[in-house]
Amino acid sequence: xxxxxxxxxxxxxxxxxxxxxxxxxxxxxxxxxxxxxxxxxxxxxxxxxxxxxxxxxxxxxxxxxxxxxxxxxxxxxxxxxxxxxxxxxxxxxxxxxxxxxxxxxxxxxxxxxxxxxxxxxxxxxxxxxxxxxxxxxxxxxxxxxxxxxxxxxxxxxxxxxxxxxxxxxxxxxxxxxxxxxxxxxxxxxxxxxxxxxxxxxxxxxxxxxxxxxxxxxxxxxxxxxxxxxxxxxxx
Numbered sequence: 001x002x003x004x005x006x007x008x009x010x011x012x013x014x015x016x017x018x019x020x021x022x023x024x025x026x027x028x029x030x031x032x033x034x035x036x037x038x039x040x041x042x043x044x045x046x047x048x049x050x051x052x053x054x055x056x057x058x059x060x061x062x063x064x065x066x067x068x069x070x071x072x073x074x075x076x077x078x079x080x081x082x083x084x085x086x087x088x089x090x091x092x093x094x095x096x097x098x099x100x101x102x103x104x105x106x107x108x109x110x111x112x113x114x115x116x117x118x119x120x121x122x123x124x125x126x127x128x129x130x131x132x133x134x135x136x137x138x139x140x141x142x143x144x145x146x147x148x149x150x151x152x153x154x155x156x157x158x159x160x161x162x163x164x165x166x167x168x169x170x171x172x173x174x175x176x177x178x179x180x181x182x183x184x185x186x187x188x189x190x191x192x193x194x195x196x197x198x199x200x201x202x203x204x205x206x207x208x209x210x211x212x213x214x215x216x217x218x219x220x221x222x223x224x225x226x227x228x229x230x231x232x233x234x235x
Contacts, residue, residue, distance in 0.1 A: 005029050005057070007228075012052050019223045020049040026212060026228045028057065029157075029191045036189045037180050039207045043200045044214025048226050050195050054088065054159050057193070061086040061157060086157040087144035091165070095136050097129025104128075104143040111145045114178035134166045138175070145179070149188065158192045169198040173206045180207065 010022040029038055042050045059065040061084050102124040105112050115138045116123065128136055141163060148156045164172050176192075183190050196203065204211050210230055217225040 005061075007053075010053065010056070012049055012056070017222055020052065021223055021225050022049070022053075023217065023225055023227050024229065026230055027210075028193065028212070029210075036187070037184050038191045039176070039204075039209035040191070040193045041200050041204055041209050041211045042193065042195045042214065043211050044226075045216060048214040048216055048224070050214055051161050054161050054193065054195060057157075058086055058088045058159055084155045084157065085148050085151050086159065087148055088159040088161065089137070089141050089144055089163040091162040093137060093140045095128050095140065097127060099128045100124075101126055101128065101131070101139055104139060105146060109142065109146060110182055111142050111149070111179065114182050115142050115175045117174070117178060134164075137163050137166070148190070149186075156188065156190045158190065160192065160194045160196075162195050162197065165196055165198055169202055172196070172198060173203055176207055 005028040006025060007022070007028055008025045011019060012021075013019045029040055042054070044050055056065075105124065107124055112124075123131070123135070128139065131139065141158075141160070145158065148158065164175070167175075194203075194209075200211060203209065212228060212230050215227045215229075217227050219225075
């Protein structure tokens with residue numbers, strides 16, 4: 001088993017003196033030697049620091065940010081940060097309504113077909129402001145994935161922070177399974193971390209995803225202790 005990224009310890013502090021301390025280490029991504037695509041789902045109540053941790057993961061991989069409060073360990077097989085590429089798609093994206101979709105996505109994009117399987121190419125000629133909120137987020141996700149592919153790094157990561165919750169569990173499973181099939185055929189590597197309030201158990205079963213559970217343990221002196229554990233062996 002290859003451990004893509006392991007969180008050894010974390011203590012996030014916020015401006016209002018509130019803090020979140022994660023009580024144990026866990027593997028954020030796991031994959032087998034011959035398996036180049038992996039999902040991890042973060043599951044837990046609101047306010048337990050899932051999104052905050054996602055942002056720290058992003059800054060650690062993207063900018064090689066060193067945070068004395070957080071210790072991440074890459075598996076040696078991942079190599080240096082220069083070999084890694086990451087994108088994050090938040091729940092609410094800043095989107096210019098006058099942009100044309102074709103300026104964000106190549107006209108021959110196979111990834112676009114993964115997320116818009118029943119759409120013809122006409123949507124590429126429309127402006128972002130003419131699309132629904134769910135369509136905008138799908139376009140943004142496709143654009144991020146196209147950028148990841150174009151950079152040609154050894155290891156690729158995508159973080160989805162409740163990004164596609166508005167489309168429902170069944171459509172989410174369909175789009176991500178389409179993406180998985182396409183990406184595996186390409187031979188490239190992609191690891192996805194997903195925060196969602198949809199049916200996480202069903203999504204995990206359909207996509208063979210690892211679930212990381214967040215459980216609030218106690219709140220004392222303005223510090224929230226959170227226990228983290230996976231549905232696999234994290235030791």
